Every structure is written in C-alpha cells, then in structure tokens.
Amino acid sequence: MSKSNSAPQTSRLRPILIGILFITVIGIAAWTATSSPALGAGSPVVMPTYVRSFAFAEIAKPTYTALPTTTALPSTEIAAVTDIPTNAPESVIQAVIVDSSSSDTHSESEQAPVSYSGNKYILVDISEQHMYVYEADTLVFSFIASTGMNNGTRVGSFSVLDKIPNAYGATWNIWMPNWLGIYWSGSLENGIHALPILSNGGQLWAGYLGVPISYGCVVLGVSESQMLYDWAEIGTPVEIQR
Numbered sequence: 001m002s003k004s005n006s007a008p009q010t011s012r013l014r015p016i017l018i019g020i021l022f023i024t025v026i027g028i029a030a031w032t033a034t035s036s037p038a039l040g041a042g043s044p045v046v047m048p049t050y051v052r053s054f055a056f057a058e059i060a061k062p063t064y065t066a067l068p069t070t071t072a073l074p075s076t077e078i079a080a081v082t083d084i085p086t087n088a089p090e091s092v093i094q095a096v097i098v099d100s101s102s103s104d105t106h107s108e109s110e111q112a113p114v115s116y117s118g119n120k121y122i123l124v125d126i127s128e129q130h131m132y133v134y135e136a137d138t139l140v141f142s143f144i145a146s147t148g149m150n151n152g153t154r155v156g157s158f159s160v161l162d163k164i165p166n167a168y169g170a171t172w173n174i175w176m177p178n179w180l181g182i183y184w185s186g187s188l189e190n191g192i193h194a195l196p197i198l199s200n201g202g203q204l205w206a207g208y209l210g211v212p213i214s215y216g217c218v219v220l221g222v223s224e225s226q227m228l229y230d231w232a233e234i235g236t237p238v239e240i241q242r
Contacts, residue, residue, distance in 0.1 A: 116159060116235030122192075122228075124218050124240045126153060129210050131192075131218065133228065140231070143224040144210045152216040153240060154190070158182040160236045163229065167191070172215075173199050177222070178229035182238045185216070192218040192238075194225035 123132040126147050133141035147153035160180050167179035176193035183190055196204040196219075205213050209221060218240075220228065 116233070116237065118233055118236065120231070120233060120236045122160075122232070122236060122238045124153075124238065126155070126212075126240065126242045129212070131220065131228075133231070141224070141227060143220050143228070146205065146209050146211060146213045146219040147240075148214050148216040149212050152212075152214065153218060154183060154185070154216075155240050155242055156183075158238045158240065160232050160234055160238060161189070163232070163234065165229075167193065169196065172196075174204060176217070178220075178225040180229060180232055182218075188216075190216045190218075192220065192225070192228065194220060194222045
C-alpha cells in the first residue's frame with residue numbers, strides 16, 4: 001500500500017519542481033543581466049550628440065540719425081531759387097513798364113500826388129517789411145511785403161499813378177502782375193506789384209517775401225497784390241517810411 005501511494009505523489013511534485021527550477025533560472029539570468037558590467041546599469045549610456053543651431057552674441061543697439069526730408073519743389077519755386085539776379089547795378093531801380101508811352105525823364109516835380117478825394121491810404125514800413133492798407137481810418141489789409149535791396153525803395157509821400165494788369169520790366173525781362181505805379185526815378189517807374197514772372201514762367205523771389213529783395217519796387221504775394229490792385233484807385237496816397 002505504501003509503495004503504490006508514493007508513486008502518484010512523486011509524479012505530482014515533478015511539474016512543481018520543474019516550474020520552480022524554470023523560475024530560478026529566469027531569475028538568475030535577470031540578475032546577471034542587471035549586474036553585468038557589459039549589460040547592466042553600470043554600462044555607459046550613449047547619449048545622442050546635440051548640435052546647437054544658434055549662438056548668443058552681443059549686438060550693439062542701433063542709433064537713430066534723423067535724415068532731412070526732401071520735398072519736390074514746384075518748377076516755379078526752383079526757378080525762383082536758381083534765377084535770381086544777384087549783380088543788379090545800384091543805379092537800376094526798376095525796369096520800364098510796357099505801357100509807358102514816353103521815354104522822357106520824369107522830374108521830381110512831376111511826382112506830386114494825384115488829386116484824390118477818397119478815404120483810402122497805403123502805408124509801407126520798410127523796417128517791418130510790411131504794408132498796412134486803410135480805408136476811413138480802418139485797417140482793411142495787412143500784408144507781408146518786400147522792398148528794395150540796398151535801400152532801393154524811396155521814402156516819402158506818393159500816390160498811385162497808374163494801374164496796369166501786367167507790366168513788363170525790360171531790364172530783367174520780367175513781368176510784374178497787378179502793377180500800381182507810385183513814383184518815377186528818371187525814366188524808370190517804381191511801383192507795387194506781385195512776385196515777378198520770369199520769361200520761362202518761373203516765379204521770381206518766391207519764398208523770400210519779408211526781406212528786402214527787389215530793385216526798388218514794393219513786392220507782395222500774388223493773392224495779396226490782386227486784392228490791393230482791385231481795391232486801390234488812381235490817386236490813392238502811398239506813404240513809405242523806414
């Protein structure tokens with residue numbers, strides 16, 4: 001009885017022993033792998049090489065330098081800058097007006113103010129380069145003006161002698177719109193007029209109003225001279241003072 005009972009027990013224990021042996025082998029193998037210098041945690045870890053695609057650098061802060069702005073000038077203003085005569089003879093006060101029918105010399109006695117009974121009055125102040133226009137003691141216009149270089153505009157009491165829509169100055173080949181003649185200097189008449197027009201259509205002295213720039217006349221801006229021309233009458237008194 002006891003021999004026949006031990007055989008079945010041995011056969012039942014065999015698979016268990018085989019399983020224990022298998023687990024033991026696996027455990028030993030795992031331990032060997034983890035503890036081996038060549039295979040375990042102690043083996044050097046190869047890291048991928050990292051290449052930096054940028055670099056830090058010290059860059060100076062840029063400085064700002066303001067550049068002058070340029071504005072294209074109209075052709076009239078370019079002409080005014082490039083065509084200003086600078087060598088005018090001091091004896092030349094103004095060119096002869098185109099409508100003057102006589103080349104005779106006008107004496108000082110012929111420059112007496114024209115008889116006038118109105119209440120209009122023009123005052124030119126050379127020191128201020130300004131014109132004040134009055135009617136019945138009321139200031140109706142106040143204009144920036146330019147008088148003659150080198151004291152070329154005469155001081156005194158005069159009057160409007162003539163009105164010409166567009167007078168011609170033969171000496172410098174210029175046209176003078178809105179001409180109001182005020183006194184004669186020999187055969188030349190000085191007057192009040194707009195900025196002169198050159199033969200090429202350019203506008204002489206544009207941008208220079210307010211400083212002595214003419215050859216003796218009193219020069220106004222285009223719109224200002226038109227207003228004065230429409231307002232003034234033959235005989236209107238003109239006072240020029242320093």
